Amino acid sequence: xxxxxxxxxxxxxxxxxxxxxxxxxxxxxxxxxxxxxxxxxxxxxxxxxxxxxxxxxxxxxxxxxxxxxxxxxxxxxxxxxxxxxxxxxxxxxxxxxxxxxxxxxxxxxxxxxxxxxxxxxxxxxxxxxxxxxxxxxxxxxxxxxxxxxxxxxxxxxxxxxxxxxxxxxxxxxxxxxxxxxxxxxxxxxxxxxxxxxxxxxxxxxxxxxxxxxxxxxxxxxxxxxxxxxxxxxxxxxxxxxxxxxxxxxxxxxxxxxxxxxxxxxxxxxxxxxxxxxxxxxxxxxxxxxxxxxxxxxxxxxxxxxxxxxxxxxxxxxxxxxxxxxxxxxxxxxxxxxxxxxxxxxxxxxxxxxxxxxxxxxxxxxxxxxxxx
Amino acid sequence: xxxxxxxxxxxxxxxxxxxxxxxxxxxxxxxxxxxxxxxxxxxxxxxxxxxxxxxxxxxxxxxxxxxxxxxxxxxxxxxxxxxxxxxxxxxxxxxxxxxxxxxxxxxxxxxxxxxxxxxxxxxxxxxxxxxxxxxxxxxxxxxxxxxxxxxxxxxxxxxxxxxxxxxxxxxxxxxxxxxxxxxxxxxxxxxxxxxxxxxxxxxxxxxxxxxxxxxxxxxxxxxxxxxxxxxxxxxxxxxxxxxxxxxxxxxxxxxxxxxxxxxxxxxxxxxxxxxxxxxxxxxxxxxxxxxxxxxxxxxxxxxxxxxxxxxxxxxxxxxxxxxxxxxxxxxxxxxxxxxxxxxxxxxxxxxxxxxxxxxxxxxxxxxxxxxxxxxxxxxxxxxxxxxxxxxxxxxxxxxxxxxxxxxxxxxxxxxxx
Numbered sequence: 157x158x159x160x161x162x163x164x165x166x167x168x169x170x171x172x173x174x175x176x177x178x179x180x181x182x183x184x185x186x187x188x189x190x191x192x193x194x195x196x197x198x199x200x201x202x203x204x205x206x207x208x209x210x211x212x213x214x215x216x217x218x219x220x221x222x223x224x225x226x227x228x229x230x231x232x233x234x235x236x237x238x239x240x241x242x243x244x245x246x247x248x249x250x251x252x253x254x255x256x257x258x259x260x261x262x263x264x265x266x267x268x269x270x271x272x273x274x275x276x277x278x279x280x281x282x283x284x285x286x287x288x289x290x291x292x293x294x295x296x297x298x299x300x301x302x303x304x305x306x307x308x309x310x311x312x313x314x315x316x317x318x319x320x321x322x323x324x325x326x327x328x329x330x331x332x333x334x335x336x337x338x339x340x341x342x343x344x345x346x347x348x349x350x351x352x353x354x355x356x357x358x359x360x361x362x363x364x365x366x367x368x369x370x371x372x373x374x375x376x377x378x379x380x381x382x383x384x385x386x387x388x389x390x391x392x393x394x395x396x397x398x399x400x401x402x403x404x405x406x407x408x409x410x411x412x413x414x415x416x417x418x419x420x421x422x423x424x425x426x427x428x429x430x431x432x433x434x435x436x437x438x439x440x441x442x443x444x445x446x447x448x449x450x451x452x453x454x455x456x457x458x459x460x461x462x463x464x465x466x467x468x469x470x471x472x473x474x475x476x477x478x479x480x481x482x483x484x485x486x487x488x489x490x491x492x493x494x495x496x497x498x499x500x501x502x503x504x505x506x507x508x509x510x511x512x513x514x515x516x517x518x519x520x521x522x523x524x525x526x527x528x
Numbered sequence: 529x530x531x532x533x534x535x536x537x538x539x540x541x542x543x544x545x546x547x548x549x550x551x552x553x554x555x556x557x558x559x560x561x562x563x564x565x566x567x568x569x570x571x572x573x574x575x576x577x578x579x580x581x582x583x584x585x586x587x588x589x590x591x592x593x594x595x596x597x598x599x600x601x602x603x604x605x606x607x608x609x610x611x612x613x614x615x616x617x618x619x620x621x622x623x624x625x626x627x628x629x630x631x632x633x634x635x636x637x638x639x640x641x642x643x644x645x646x647x648x649x650x651x652x653x654x655x656x657x658x659x660x661x662x663x664x665x666x667x668x669x670x671x672x673x674x675x676x677x678x679x680x681x682x683x684x685x686x687x688x689x690x691x692x693x694x695x696x697x698x699x700x701x702x703x704x705x706x707x708x709x710x711x712x713x714x715x716x717x718x719x720x721x722x723x724x725x726x727x728x729x730x731x732x733x734x735x736x737x738x739x740x741x742x743x744x745x746x747x748x749x750x751x752x753x754x755x756x757x758x759x760x761x762x763x764x765x766x767x768x769x770x771x772x773x774x775x776x777x778x779x780x781x782x783x784x785x786x787x788x789x790x791x792x793x794x795x796x797x798x799x800x801x802x803x804x805x806x807x808x809x810x811x812x813x814x815x816x817x818x819x820x821x822x823x824x825x826x827x828x829x830x831x832x833x834x835x836x837x838x839x840x841x842x843x844x845x846x847x848x849x850x851x852x853x854x855x856x857x858x859x860x861x862x863x864x865x866x867x868x869x870x871x872x873x874x875x876x877x878x879x880x881x882x883x884x885x886x887x888x889x890x891x892x893x894x895x896x897x898x899x900x901x902x903x904x905x906x907x908x909x910x911x912x913x914x915x916x917x918x919x920x921x922x923x924x925x926x927x928x929x930x931x932x933x934x935x936x937x938x939x940x941x942x943x944x945x
Contacts, residue, residue: 308860308878335910336863409911438904439842440863482908508911526864526908 157221157247159193161213163258166198166243167234169211172392173202174231176209176364188224190273191245191254193217198245201275202227207361208276210393222270223247225254233263276395281379281386285348287328290372292387295330296362298341298519301488303359304334311401315362317385318354319345323517326350331406337485338409338522339492352380356399361385368392410522411508414501416474418447422493422513428454428466429490433483435462441483444528447472447502456483457528479505480528489521531556534684534721559725560702561678564669565794567701567709568649568686571718573662574638575604578631580695589628593618598808601633605718638662641694648689652682655794662698663713665706667794684721691719704729705790710742729788733760741785748778760786800837804845804895805829812851812888819892821945823880824873826894828943831869834896835927840867840905841896844875848883849891856883861898865905868920872896 173189181187190201198215201208233256237243241258247267248255256263296315304312312334320329320342327342328349357365368376368389379386386395433441436458446453450472455465479502489511490498496514503509511521532539533546534553539561545552570576574592579585589607593600600621603612610625622628642661649656652675655667668679675682680702687698699720701712708724715722724732737759739749755774757763763771763786771779784790805826813819834840842865848856858879866872876894909917929938 306860308875308882333911334863335912336908338911404912406912409914440904440908442907480907506909506917522911524909524911528907 157191157193157223158218158244159191159198160216160218160242160244161198163234163237163239163241163243165213165215167231169198169200169213170227170231170234172209172211172364172367173200174227175367176202176204176207177227178204179228185224185268185272185274187226187228188268188273189227189230190222190224190270190275192222192270193245194220201273203274203276204360205274205276206358207364207394207396209364209395212391221247223254223267224270224273225265225267229265230256237261279381279384281381281384283349283352283380284377285346285352286375286377287343287346287349288372289369289374289376291343292376292378293366293369295328295341295343296357296365296369298492299330299332299339300359300362301492302332302334302337302339302521303362304332305359306334309335311356311399311403314356314358314399316354316356316403316406317380319349319352327518328352331403333404333406333409333522336482336524337489338406339489340406340410340520340522342518346378349378353382354403355380355382355385356401356403357385358396358399361394361396364394364396368394409508410520411501411503411510414503414507414510416447416477416502417472418452418500418502419471419497420452420468420500422490422498424468425498426487426490428468429483429486432456432464432466435464436483437461440526442480442526442528443483443486444478444480447474447477447479449473477502477505479509479525481509481523482526485523489523492519492521529556529558530560532560532680532684534688537681537685537688539678539681555680555684555721555723557723557725558727560680560723563702563704563723563725564667564671564679565703565705565709566666566668566679566683567706567713568664568666568683568698569701569713569717570645570662570690570696570698572602572604572608573696574602574631574633575607576696577634577638577641579604585629589625591618591621591625591628591630592633593621593630594632594808603628641696644694645690645696645698648686652686654796656796657794665709665794680723687719687721705788706792706794707741707785707790708788711740726788733786733788735759735761738763738782741782743778743781748775751775800839800899802845802895802897802899803830803833803837803839803841804847804893804897805833806847806891806893808849808891809889812890814886814888816886817945819880819889820877821942822892823876823894824869824940824942824945826892827873827876828869828940830894830896831867831872831923834867834899835902838902839896839899840865840902841872842898842900843896844872844879845893845895845897846876846879847891847893847895848880848889851888851890853890858882859897864908865898865900867896867902867905868923870919870923871906871916 177187192199196214197212200211237258244257246255252267254265254267299315316331318329320327322342326345328345330341332339365387368387374389377388385398429443432454433443433456436456444455452468452470457463493513499512501510505525508522508524513519532555533551534555535551536549538546538548540547546554575590578590590604591600591607592602598618600612600614600616602614607625607628612621612625638661649664649666653666653668653671657665672678683700687700691697697719699713699717701709701722703709703712703724704726712722712724738744738752738757763782768783771783807822843859843861846858860875860879926938
């Protein structure tokens with residue numbers, strides 16, 4: 157194999173590959189990226205056995221072929237090369253080395269045979285549809301903060317992507333929860349997605365997917381089966397196993413009958429929560445919200461370290477209410493609001509609270525209060 | 529050389545016997561009047577209590593422990609002659625000493641006696657640090673003026689009083705720090721009084737094996753073996769930096785201990801670090817129903833103890849020992865700390881369900897660690913388990929009933945499995 161590529165194109169492809177491979181590997185081949193050169197493209201494939209990413213980039217192929225080298229080392233080399241350099245990769249099967257040449261730099265890397273590289277079995281996808289990158293990005297960006305890291309409830313370690321019934325028709329919906337807060341984000345159902353099976357997309361896949369979604373108008377081809385999900389742009393294909401488990405019935409967790417309504421400027425609210433929680437040294441910092449006619453008092457009382465209080469002008473017209481929350485959870489849901497005011501719907505100090513942006517029902521958050 | 533009669537507590541100087549009562553029970557040491565850190569260790573405590581209450585047991589080998597399948601918690605000195613040691617599996621102890629009388633521990637009684645001993649110790653100094661029911665560190669620094677006698681006299685008086693008033697004997701180790709005091713109390717058992725002075729510390733430690741350090745177990749021992757460290761002399765050849773690099777904080781500690789240095793204070797307020805309970809079964813079992821019953825009972829015991837101390841834990845620990853004696857521990861950190869048996873049980877159960885293989889076990893334990901105040905616990909209910917709040921309310925109500933009508937007044941069906 158002998159192939160030449162522009163440094164920027166090579167860096168992009170290799171950096172995607174190296175972020176998929178696991179840092180600590182017991183199986184050497186899994187640390188490698190499979191490089192295949194044919195026609196006028198170089199193809200880079202990396203996997204951790206759960207996720208597989210394939211990147212294509214334009215290349216001048218002098219001699220077609222394939223080999224594997226350490227993804228991390230190749231990435232480091234390419235990153236350190238000067239911008240605009242032309243990089244030539246030459247595979248010498250006699251010595252088992254891959255030569256990387258750019259200008260006066262010359263590297264020789266150990267390779268492993270391409271036959272050893274595990275290629276993810278292709279599967280039948282029950283559903284194929286296309287969706288704009290911007291819409292897909294919103295689904296995952298707004299829900300991923302609520303993904304659980306708890307290993308005992310592994311089925312919460314991802315975003316549940318499925319088709320659901322909303323007030324005005326069927327939607328493509330993403331839900332994530334860790335048992336303390338929950339995010340439910342909807343978008344219009346793309347054509348072809350109607351029969352999509354619900355899948356739990358793992359946390360790592362959500363992170364890798366994000367790198368495909370920077371260009372708002374890009375069409376992302378999505379394929380879903382019971383066991384796998386695939387996201388593809390013209391250059392990059394990301395295939396991932398999904399979490400084998402049942403996502404809990406989240407619908408009964410979302411309060412329907414909360415009546416006490418608070419409307420507040422989300423960023424002012426977040427800043428105030430952040431300020432008052434400074435005095436608490438507890439690991440889970442609890443903030444108390446005292447609501448009265450158009451007035452919200454945020455307070456923290458930490459016997460060992462101090463106390464803080466701040467008042468905000470808000471829209472609130474119901475009876476007095478005192479309710480406590482974990483400051484971190486309040487901050488995280490408040491930071492999801494970017495256009496309008498945050499609207500909180502309370503019931504009592506012991507019941508889940510609902511938050512949404514203005515009257516927008518397509519992004520709903522639930523947070524559990526804590527005793528203060 | 530300063531000397532002290534252990535029978536009539538008379539201090540004297542050169543005579544071989546006590547000049548006042550002619551006793552030969554004498555402790556003699558150059559630094560006897562200067563040392564003030566002590567370790568008191570009762571002699572075969574549980575067994576002594578049983579022998580005291582049942583004189584017929586006097587010369588018989590007595591083993592305190594649970595059932596045929598349990599382990600020895602205490603063996604009396606007669607049984608020890610046959611080779612029985614504490615923590616030995618009961619079947620092995622019975623092989624060594626088939627005529628032993630086995631007695632189930634009466635913890636409540638031992639705790640009462642322990643409390644009485646503790647009161648006696650606290651009359652000498654507020655700096656009493658109990659390690660368990662039957663041993664404690666005491667720091668008597670600066671009490672000589674108050675009592676009118678040096679620490680050695682008061683300590684000698686303490687064990688004499690324990691023997692006369694409670695019928696329990698203990699041994700005293702007196703030195704200049706905790707580590708050496710603990711080592712010393714073991715030198716002259718039973719009813720002993722051993723002293724390790726500053727001047728002789730280095731010479732005393734030299735050839736001693738490092739495994740005599742409290743906290744050096746089998747694992748540390750084998751790591752030390754690999755580094756060629758067996759005795760304190762071996763340790764002296766190492767630089768502080770190298771020991772720390774190789775063994776972490778344990779290395780730093782070893783470096784100082786090898787030089788007879790131990791800066792830890794005797795503190796009556798050593799916080800509890802974890803709460804755990806475990807049980808060894810009568811026979812190995814792989815039956816999930818039986819194991820589930822044990823899980824619940826252990827979780828409930830742990831919760832009871834946490835509630836009694838107003839503590840809660842951030843980490844739930846499950847411990848299992850397989851029929852082949854391999855130990856499995858699994859832990860899970862909670863977002864919201866707990867002291868509720870129902871939550872401890874469910875977390876432990878989830879850990880149990882995640883174990884790869886189902887096999888027969890001989891021991892099961894449940895614990896709470898990373899403790900915090902109960903005020904910080906059980907504050908954030910689980911969104912996905914809306915019934916949890918009601919279950920913990922029910923548990924609190926059950927606790928009130930048990931507090932009023934006794935621990936067996938109300939039980940979960942699960943507890944009977």
